[in-house]
Amino acid sequence: xxxxxxxxxxxxxxxxxxxxxxxxxxxxxxxxxxxxxxxxxxxxxxxxxxxxxxxxxxxxxxxxxxxxxxxxxxxxxxxxxxxxxxxxxxxxxxxxxxxxxxxxxxxxxxxxxxxxxxxxxxxxxxxxxxxxxxxxxxxxxxxxxxxxxxxxxxxxxxxxxxxxxxxxxxxxxxxxxxxxxxxxxxxxxxxxxxxxxx
Amino acid sequence: xxxxxxxxxxxxxxxxxxxxxxxxxxxxxxxxxxxxxxxxxxxxxxxxxxxxxxxxxxxxxxxxxxxxxxxxxxxxxxxxxxxxxxxxxxxxxxxxxxxxxxxxxxxxxxxxxxxxxxxxxxxxxxxxxxxxxxxxxxxxxxxxxxxxxxxxxxxxxxxxxxxxxxxxxxxxxxxxxxxxxxxxxxxxxxxxxxxxxxxxxxxxxxxxxxxxxxxxxxxxxxxxxxxxxxxxxxxxxxxxxxxxxxxxxxxxxxxxxxxxxxxxxxxxxxxxxxxx
Ligand SMILES: [Zn+2]
Numbered sequence: 001x002x003x004x005x006x007x008x009x010x011x012x013x014x015x016x017x018x019x020x021x022x023x024x025x026x027x028x029x030x031x032x033x034x035x036x037x038x039x040x041x042x043x044x045x046x047x048x049x050x051x052x053x054x055x056x057x058x059x060x061x062x063x064x065x066x067x068x069x070x071x072x073x074x075x076x077x078x079x080x081x082x083x084x085x086x087x088x089x090x091x092x093x094x095x096x097x098x099x100x101x102x103x104x105x106x107x108x109x110x111x112x113x114x115x116x117x118x119x120x121x122x123x124x125x126x127x128x129x130x131x132x133x134x135x136x137x138x139x140x141x142x143x144x145x146x147x148x149x150x151x152x153x154x155x156x157x158x159x160x161x162x163x164x165x166x167x168x169x170x171x172x173x174x175x176x177x178x179x180x181x182x183x184x185x186x187x188x189x190x191x192x193x194x195x196x197x198x
Numbered sequence: 199x200x201x202x203x204x205x206x207x208x209x210x211x212x213x214x215x216x217x218x219x220x221x222x223x224x225x226x227x228x229x230x231x232x233x234x235x236x237x238x239x240x241x242x243x244x245x246x247x248x249x250x251x252x253x254x255x256x257x258x259x260x261x262x263x264x265x266x267x268x269x270x271x272x273x274x275x276x277x278x279x280x281x282x283x284x285x286x287x288x289x290x291x292x293x294x295x296x297x298x299x300x301x302x303x304x305x306x307x308x309x310x311x312x313x314x315x316x317x318x319x320x321x322x323x324x325x326x327x328x329x330x331x332x333x334x335x336x337x338x339x340x341x342x343x344x345x346x347x348x349x350x351x352x353x354x355x356x357x358x359x360x361x362x363x364x365x366x367x368x369x370x371x372x373x374x375x376x377x378x379x380x381x382x383x384x385x386x387x388x389x390x391x392x393x394x395x396x397x398x399x400x401x402x403x404x405x406x407x408x409x410x411x412x413x414x415x416x417x418x419x420x421x422x423x424x425x426x427x428x429x430x431x432x433x434x435x436x437x438x439x440x441x442x443x444x445x446x447x448x449x450x451x452x453x454x455x456x457x458x459x460x461x462x463x464x465x466x467x468x469x470x471x472x473x474x
Contacts, residue, residue, distance in 0.1 A: 028256070
């Protein structure tokens with residue numbers, strides 16, 4: 001009996017050591033999914049509770065970070081039924097073959113902002129203006145470092161969709177930043193959203 | 199051999215190291231011979247490095263971190279059998295839900311005594327003041343919108359109260375109370391025929407939660423206390439800090455529906471809401 005209870009605390013410590021380092025990442029992910037900090041807070045907390053319960057049942061989990069992200073996404077879908085339907089309408093996404101935007105001009109335009117230390121806020125702004133799915137793709141790849149297969153699993157969409165979203169997301173990011181940096185009137189978020197095809 | 203347009207199409211998968219060896223070698227061969235694509239690839243690489251360096255989301259708020267660890271602690275103390283079955287089934291909304299939720303919380307509570315933060319003391323004092331002088335309310339009546347609007351004129355925050363009557367609770371009225379430089383709303387409810395329940399609401403405050411007594415239920419940490427014969431229950435969400443006070447055992451728990459019958463992210467505590 002003692003042993004039965006005695007195991008609990010070490011397992012909790014172990015779980016926390018494995019998963020809590022991803023709290024910031026998961027919170028950022030939840031923020032993009034839910035769009036507000038209240039729901040993100042609830043989602044992350046529920047995700048950790050659920051992860052902890054699963055952790056007890058199925059032990060060897062190989063990639064904790066991807067597992068936590070997938071779990072959070074599934075929880076989000078279960079909880080926000082309405083929005084979930086929107087998220088899963090992904091099957092027939094066609095790459096629109098937009099001309100490739102070279103980053104060269106962009107990098108030239110950027111140098112001034114970089115020196116003034118304004119880079120971060122420019123990127124924040126450009127990311128916030130992107131449609132949610134493209135932003136998620138860029139976040140999961142370029143910030144969180146997942147591979148395409150993991151992103152497909154987390155976002156619940158085919159590999160081809162991941163590639164298309166990623167390339168469109170990066171293109172859009174480049175275009176927003178370039179327009180912004182060379183002084184052209186930037187696209188407003190609403191216009192971006194309208195140009196996205198799902 | 200790949201031509202330039204094919205190579206550009208594979209630019210992202212190549213830089214993301216998603217191509218197999220054969221495809222990668224083809225790309226590299228082309229890049230060696232094509233200065234145009236070579237420059238494109240290296241500029242794209244620079245851009246992606248910029249994204250990586252500048253797009254990290256802000257860290258999670260400290261409040262979120264504490265809630266997560268508190269919820270995990272609570273969870274790890276649940277009996278193992280119950281945990282293996284997963285979370286208790288969500289209580290169906292409806293007339294019985296309130297009583298069931300209240301009963302569940304009471305079972306979890308057990309015996310409690312805890313250090314008392316100032317806000318709870320204030321709430322108890324206000325509750326007693328009302329019982330001694332029932333005519334001291336600034337605004338009386340059961341119309342939530344009217345009561346809330348009157349109080350909000352003098353408050354620095356919005357009140358969130360359910361518009362519809364909930365279970366046996368009837369709003370009697372409310373007043374604004376001062377505590378140093380902060381203001382709180384004191385609302386008085388009647389529960390059933392003769393029980394009186396006070397609810398003190400302030401903007402969210404740092405609440406010292408006693409680990410031994412706190413009850414984590416549906417995402418919220420509740421902090422019960424027994425003060426001078428009154429039962430109190432204190433908790434916070436992102437919008438408010440609340441204290442419920444009642445002299446009748448159990449009444450405060452039934453009264454949780456006051457605060458959780460409204461609000462947009464309230465499904466997390468659906469067990470407390472009744473038919474909304
Ligand atoms: Zn070429």
